[in-house]
Amino acid sequence: xxxxxxxxxxxxxxxxxxxxxxxxxxxxxxxxxxxxxxxxxxxxxxxxxxxxxxxxxxxxxxxxxxxxxxxxxxxxxxxxxxxxxxxxxxxxxxxxxxxxxxxxxxxxxxxxxxxxxxxxxxxxxxxxxxxxxxxxxxxxxxxxxxxxxxxxxxxxxxxxxxxxxxxxxxxxxxxxxxxxxxxxxxxxxxxxxxxxxxxxxxxxxxxxxxxxxxxxxxxxxxxxxxxxxxxxxxxxxxxxxxxxxxxxxxxxxxxxxxxxxxxxxxxxxxxxxxxxxxxxxx
Numbered sequence: 001x002x003x004x005x006x007x008x009x010x011x012x013x014x015x016x017x018x019x020x021x022x023x024x025x026x027x028x029x030x031x032x033x034x035x036x037x038x039x040x041x042x043x044x045x046x047x048x049x050x051x052x053x054x055x056x057x058x059x060x061x062x063x064x065x066x067x068x069x070x071x072x073x074x075x076x077x078x079x080x081x082x083x084x085x086x087x088x089x090x091x092x093x094x095x096x097x098x099x100x101x102x103x104x105x106x107x108x109x110x111x112x113x114x115x116x117x118x119x120x121x122x123x124x125x126x127x128x129x130x131x132x133x134x135x136x137x138x139x140x141x142x143x144x145x146x147x148x149x150x151x152x153x154x155x156x157x158x159x160x161x162x163x164x165x166x167x168x169x170x171x172x173x174x175x176x177x178x179x180x181x182x183x184x185x186x187x188x189x190x191x192x193x194x195x196x197x198x199x200x201x202x203x204x205x206x207x208x209x210x211x212x213x214x215x216x217x218x219x220x221x222x223x224x225x226x227x228x229x230x231x232x233x234x235x236x237x238x239x240x241x242x243x244x245x246x247x248x249x250x251x252x253x254x255x256x257x258x259x260x261x262x263x264x265x266x267x268x269x270x271x272x273x274x275x276x277x278x279x280x281x282x
Contacts, residue, residue, distance in 0.1 A: 021079055025129060028075070032068055033136045039064050040141040061143030062232045068133040073155055073224055076126035080163035081182050083118035086175035107277050111167065115270070118163045123156035130155055146234040151227035157262060158220035158227075162186055164266050168273035189218030193225055196252075215254070219262040226254035 043060045130152040138144045145151065165185060169178040196211020198204070215222035229252055 036140045057143045065137050072129045076122050076159035077162045077186050080122035081166045084166040085179040119160040122159045126156045126159045127152050145231040147230040151230045154223045154227040158223040161220040164269045168269050171276045189221040193221045219265050222254045222258045225252045229253050
């Protein structure tokens, strides 16, 4: 099983995927560092309706780090999709899968190993980039979030959910169709969260209800929004009010039921993928 995990990683390295990801990540972090420095320099004199209530450092730090988390989540989701989009249909059409499933470890172990490999790589990548962004924000702006570790864990968990969906999709769809479909589902989940924020701003109960449904259908969005919430969960005053809007989706506390549902959701997606793969004629 361990050999299959490393097989998936080696295939990605052979296709130079990681080289492209590494270059893009370095460029992103360089641009982020420059943006953080400029943002903190330009907002030091900001005041709100009540000068005692506005913390420019918290406002700027949470905003730029929230934007970085969105970018990190997107990059991690793309990486997860490319690691899993052709696991079943793609490898079967290339003639790589048949030799593995007719001998130990078998179909279920193969699917589990490929998921663990993709989830470990994508989740580790997201955690590392998030940690780098937190370090840059602290170094260049002198601000750290109210919670440092838990937002990174939730961001990595959100990418693991995307990897599970892409892996399940590879059982039913060809690689290109699966990649496009998974990224569209990812975009739909984040868009639903953004609509929920719009509904909250305009007092639309329907939009807010749609967002709540989306949290259960697309739990990666609830994990992302809860991660944003944890950045400033101890912040008060006018800054806290402004930061609840969040960048590219709201800052909301998911709560224990939604967090527990994420684990159940992963099990359900894995069960569907295993059942379909077991019946699939290779």
